[in-house]
Amino acid sequence: AQTVTQSQPEMSVQEAETVTLSCTYDTSESDYYLFWYKQPPSRQMILVIRQEAYKQQNATENRFSVNFQKAAKSFSLKISDSQLGDAAMYFCAYRSGDPLADGLTFGKGTHLIIQP
């Protein structure tokens, strides 16, 4: 079974600064997908960014980018120019590429606080 570990229960950053959220995972598979989801107080699960394991290039979405280190099984999220609206819980998630299995394995989350 796969596991996902987020070692930072809480992070705080000043508005306009850059913050990096850590995520490591354990798997014996070679084909998989990785995601970061944001959950604001409204409880909605909002996709931030995704990465296919077979792609070496790190994914980017506007102010959000990842540092995907496949050999180290690391998938960190960098948020540049932090904004007050970025305050939320952030979850790292793993999805197997096995066609017979599905569902996401989530980390326990990082609570991101943005200081004005």
Add this chain to the structure above:
Amino acid sequence: NAGVTQTPKFQVLKTGQSMTLQCAQDMNHEYMSWYRQDPGMGLRLIHYSVGAGITDQGEVPNGYNVSRSTTEDFPLRLLSAAPSQTSVYFCASSYSKNQPQHFGDGTRLSIL
């Protein structure tokens, strides 16, 4: 296009009661999943389906049943509610494995 619709949004049950949480999607997605979210925990997978007629267990399946008779619907049944099943439940769907899952707004379930 409603996306993923979960009903009800809130529910209070007594121990031993049964109920069904509904999940419907109108995006013709093959893959659907149910998760529960408890305080201090990430979401945990209860059951999933890779297509109509095909379901399987996730990490925490005990006390729950699912079926997938149509592509659109994936109901979650609590057979005999227990206080340990008090949680927020999320349904999610995706078109394929490499596409992200779209989540419903969740159902907050309290069992007394």
